[in-house]
Amino acid sequence: MIQIAEVEPRQESRVNLLRYGPAKRVLRSRWFPFLLILANLFVFVLVILTGLFGTPVGNRNFSIIFVWIVWWALLIVLLIPLAGRLWCTMCPIPAIGEWVQRRGALVPRSRARPLSLGKEWPKPLRNIWLQNFSFAAVASFSAIILTRPKVTGVLLLGFMVVALGLFLLYRRRAFCRYVCPVSGFIGLYSTVAPLELRVVDRNVCLKHCGAQGKECMKGSAQGYGCPWMEYPGSLDRNSYCGLCGECIKTCPLDNIALNLRPVGADLLVPERRLDEAYKAFIMLAAAIIYSVVMMGPWGWMKSWADLGSGSPVHFLGYVAMLVGSMLVVVPGFFLAASWLGRLMAGVTHIPLRRLFVAFAYTAVPLGLAAWIAFSLGFLFINVSYAIPVLSDPFGWAWNLFHTGTHGWTPYVPQVLPYLQAPTLLVGLALSIVLGDRIAEECLGGRSHRLRALAPVAAVLTAATVLLLWLYLG
Amino acid sequence: MRQMRLGAVSFARRKGALALAGVMVIAVLAVALGSYFPRRGGSAVTREFTVSARRFSYSPERLLVHQGDRVVIHLQPLDVTHGFYLEGYGIQTYATVGGESTAEFVADKPGMFRFRCSETCGPLHPFMVGQLDVQSGTRYTNTVFLATAAAALMVAVGTVVYVGRRGRASDTDS
Structure with missing residues (x-):
């Protein structure tokens, strides 16, 4: 006790929203989050149908525009930073599986046994390694997934089928907890959110x-x-x-x-894990590589990333670059910084692995900032594609809401540097402040902690300058 | 006692929030300063580029001019119809295969500006991007980047000093 x-x-530093009557009533109602899930399920079905049967032209197809521009930007720019896992509250992907497993969608039935074998998730997989690898796999094919409606449709349908299968085999939300590639990074970045x-x-x-x-x-x-x-x-x-x-x-x-x-x-809770540390590296590396490939002017990189029109050998080169950055290069910099910091602070009795894993969490605020900056970049430029797609989701020349002929209009591109630079610099400052707390936690006190922190702060600053160069340079 | 603790927490939070607001102001000032860096001495010239467009890249992919130069760009698509939209300047044109279109403007704003295809040309069309670097100052190609990179260094050093002082204050308290 x-x-x-x-x-x-x-x-004393918390405000409990459930003290307020209306919030409590909403959250205690069985209609929450059912109605949110139902609404999203409708959109999700439309995404799958438009993906599978709509036009193959990505920027004319509802699935590509609403998943990879509208949803993604909402998720990264608003939902995760402000409300953490709020998307998981209303995610439609596990809905069908969960309702089947519960034999009901809304009210618990006291005598109903779950429709599931109810197996326990294997112990060696009770971590986010599977989510790390599933994210890396999806990220490797992102140039195809993000641009081909059919691939997006098949992928999302596949997620739903896998989720259903896991609900039938295992207890409760094993899919969300251990498999979903999106859930892994939402979980990590939700540690930043001001809601708990x-x-x-x-x-x-x-x-x-x-x-x-x-x-x-x-x-x-x-x-x-x-x-x-x-x-x-x-x-x-x-x-x-x-x-x-x-x-x-x-x-x-x-x-x-x-x-x-x-x-x-x-992030100040001293529970540090290697699988989460790698998730932080993977996300930071992915933000950098995506910024290079998708926002950069280098055409050869785009053709390497695009298996659909490039050569398989080049594609393998791209995968090696992406996965190598995620699993070797970025972790390598942090390992070297941790080793140097340990040496400079004269704390060689502290296991290097402990410092390495702990300092990895400093990549969380900067990584989230990098993703926000990246997402703002394509949101402002490409969100106007959503207007005609609303009227013509399949790309079949419909004009349901009379917006079908709206042309592509990039919105205020000149404002982007004023949003991206502050986002990255705030991420950097938060990462360094966190690094100081971590150094204090690992060194068991305040002495020499700045020496331990200095190399990690240098790596974080270098990553920030690289991102600034990619967005503004 | 509790009142005092609450006061300390609220003061620390206010200080932290102020520090973060300061970081944002520094970043915005850096972008603004970089954008309005005094233009380089010397006379402006006309710079002419032939930019070929092939799915999903431009060649040359980066164009370098000086602030104040008159820029003439001849767009020549090689495979399908491609467009040219220059962010920050709002210049837009397109051309069909075998044809050519020309965009002319004065590069009066310094910094890096992306140009991108404005005609749907295939799956990676939204990522078909090139880059115009408008050089200002005397030697450097991009003052916006340099100003923000300097701001990043300033923020990093400032944050380390800030957390260092927090440590010293706590040591003194204890």
Whole structure:
């Protein structure tokens, strides 16, 4: 009990949104998040249909424009930085599988056994390595996925089928927790968001255990047990909480809080893992390589990345460059910086692996900033494609809302540097501040921590300057 | 006691928020300063480029001019119809295969400006990009980048000093 009390988050810096009646009523209703999921499922079905049967011209097809421009930009620029895993709350991909597994979509049926073999997820895979590799695989084919509607349609349909299969085999949301390539990075970057779901008082949870307790885990007539297999009583990071709100409905003691909190609070929780460290590297590397290939003027790189029109050998070269950057080059810089920092601070008794894994989290704020800057770049330039596509989602010359003839119009490109540069510099500052806290955490005090931090700060600054060069140089 | 702690937390948060606002102001000023860097001495000349366009790249992919130069670009598509839209200047034209179109303008704004295909030309059309570097100052090609890179260094050093002082203050307190 003492141990738990020691890690209790500082409540004074939190504002519990569930104290406000309307918010509580909405989140306690069974219609939340069902209606959001239903609305997104409608759009998702349209995305798959337009992807499979619509025009092959990407910028005239609803699937490409609404998934890779509108949804992606909303996700990276707004949802993740402001609300963490809010997308997972309303994601339609696991919906069908979850409803099949629960034998219902809205209200828990007390006697219904789940339609699933209910297997436990294999222990060696209870981490995000699979999500790291699934993201790297999808990223390798991104030039095709992002531009060919049929590939987007097949991929998203495939996600849904895999999710359904895993719901039938394993307990609860194994797909979201361990497999989905999007969920992995949303989880990592949700640690930055100023929104969290936690318990109000951990002692209340501790006293309310036993056969009658833990409704949040087991479920009740009011709601399902946590689909993400998390125990809210010990939740101290956003990474694996899908914000589905089931625990808000099931907790009989009203002990769940939805807090507004300081930005990046989770990153200070000293729970560091190698799989998450690699996720941070993979995302930073992907942001840099995507910026080079998609925003840069180098045509040969685009033809290397495009398996559909380039040669397989060149494509393999591109995959080697992308995956090599994700798994070797960026981690290599951080490893070298950690080694140098350890040497400079004279703390060679601290295992290098510990410093390396801990300092990897400094790539989280900068990585998110890089993705925001990248996404702003194509959002402002390409979002006007969405206007005609609304009237003509399949590219069949429809004009449903009389916007079908709207031409491509890049919006305020001259403003972009004024958005991208501050975003990157704020990301850099937050990363260095976090690096200082991590150095303090690893060195067990304040002495010499700046020496340990200096090489990592140099790597972060170099990455920022590289990104500035790619966007403005 | 609790009041004092709350006060300290709120002060620290306000200080942190102010510091981040300062970082944003530095970044915006850097872009503004880089964009309005005094133009290089010497007379402006006319620079003429023939830019061939093939799915999904331009050749040459980077064009270098000096601020104040009159720029003439002849667009020549080689495989399908391609367009040319210059960000920041709003110049737009297109041409069909075998044809040529010409865009003329005065490069009065310094910095890097992307030009991109404005006619749907295939799957990677949204990523068909080239680059115009408008040089200002005396030696450097892009003052916007240089100003923001300098701002990044300033922010990095400033943040290290900031966290270093936080450490010293805490040491003194304890």
